[in-house]
């Protein structure tokens with residue numbers, strides 16, 4: 413049966429449940445038929461094809477991201493293309509080692525047996541992607557899934573429709589539809605997909621939808637990787653290199669217009685250096701994005717809020733903070749026609765403001781002064797475990813103290829966001845900020861099942877089988893004594 417390739421059918425017509433079912437069944441059948449043929453060479457050839465397609469489509473990707481949220485071309489290259497290309501390069505280099513069965517030495521109790529752990533493909537996997545890094549977070553996990561020998565359905569975000577279309581075109585051009593298919597659409601399409609018995613679901617998005625995904629996966633007892641979000645705090649200590657802190661925080665916060673899961677959400681700054689630090693941030697914003705509103709609106713380096721709904725949400729956060737006594741130290745200007753919000757620094761923050769509760773996911777940075785680091789640690793621990801925690805201080809013991817007292821997906825010391833680009837680190841959160849990990853070998857393992865192969869050579873384990881005669885009982889008692 414010829415399978416409808418949804419990329420050809422057209423992005424905007426939401427696929428029916430029947431179409432989705434038929435795509436899924438085709439992937440299932442093909443996965444079973446191809447199972448033994450996903451050799452190292454085949455997987456590497458798939459990755460090469462994806463790399464070549466990405467390179468061919470570079471200008472389309474840049475144009476699509478610009479159309480979706482005016483994302484600057486250098487930022488598209490750095491944060492959409494490069495991470496996926498790097499993921500491919502890294503997987504190709506290490507795949508032979510990752511795929512190798514791992515010998516498990518026998519303990520005394522199982523002497524005479526031979527055992528291995530072999531990573532096997534999970535099977536047919538679903539990747540659901542968000543809009544904020546629309547290409548990177550759809551195709552990065554695809555690299556891990558293909559490296560691990562799976563077939564995949566990708567559901568890109570409907571909020572970045574141009575990039576979604578480019579992803580569909582790239583996939584349709586690169587892979588047979590029963591190996592990788594793209595199904596475009598919104599939450600309703602996503603839920604139709606979630607009802608199917610996938611072998612693994614890799615979801616990137618909000619904690620609220622993460623719960624929907626996990627609940628749906630439970631119905632099929634399907635494993636999940638959840639890459640979620642939340643508020644990632646930043647702590648600037650009394651001995652911070654202020655200029656370095658400002659440079660890194662401005663980049664981490666305002667790149668992609670603050671729409672980054674690991675962006676510094678808010679900053680705690682020691683009161684001794686707060687005035688200097690605020691000025692350094694202001695100066696850095698001026699240096700990077702322009703000192704005047706006109707400059708900030710016209711620079712090609714500043715992207716936009718993805719849509720009117722999010723623009724309104726963030727504007728409301730600013731209004732709510734102002735009405736409760738916050739001071740706009742820098743920025744605060746908005747332009748509704750462009751979904752533009754200037755890089756904004758907010759001081760005089762209090763706990764009754766909405767900015768202290770929700771993930772901000774926009775270009776607004778609340779700055780909270782502190783005197784006692786333990787009260788900051790208490791506040792961090794009163795909230796869900798963050799995806800990232802950033803610490804700026806030249807005194808190593810300052811960071812050590814915070815690291816030991818808190819839990820988070822990652823800790824960045826004197827940097828922000830860069831850990832995403834490290835191919836040998838697991839990328840993921842804890843509890844509310846995520847379950848499981850992406851990137852490199854960790855991504856490969858997320859899409860693999862550790863299958864055990866144990867073979868009897870000349871073990872004596874049968875001596876312990878029933879009937880439990882006196883002699884067998886003595887042997888079991890001895891085993892418990894010696895091995896227990």
Ligand SMILES: NC(=O)c1ccc[n+]([C@@H]2O[C@H](COP(=O)([O-])OP(=O)(O)OC[C@H]3O[C@@H](n4cnc5c(N)ncnc54)[C@H](O)[C@@H]3O)[C@@H](O)[C@H]2O)c1
Pocket residue numbers: 540541542543544545549567568569570597598599600602603616617618619621622624638639640641642672673674771773799840841845846
């Ligand atoms: N940990 C990470 O790697 C990472 C990366 C990027 C974004 N995020 C998080 O993602 C969020 C922003 O992205 P978003 O707004 O696209 O997230 P989202 O959860 O609203 O949507 C993500 C995906 O889920 C689908 N979806 C939405 N509602 C659904 C529902 N009710 N049922 C089933 N599917 C549904 C969407 O169509 C989209 O494809 C932020 O919380 C951010 O921190 C996390």
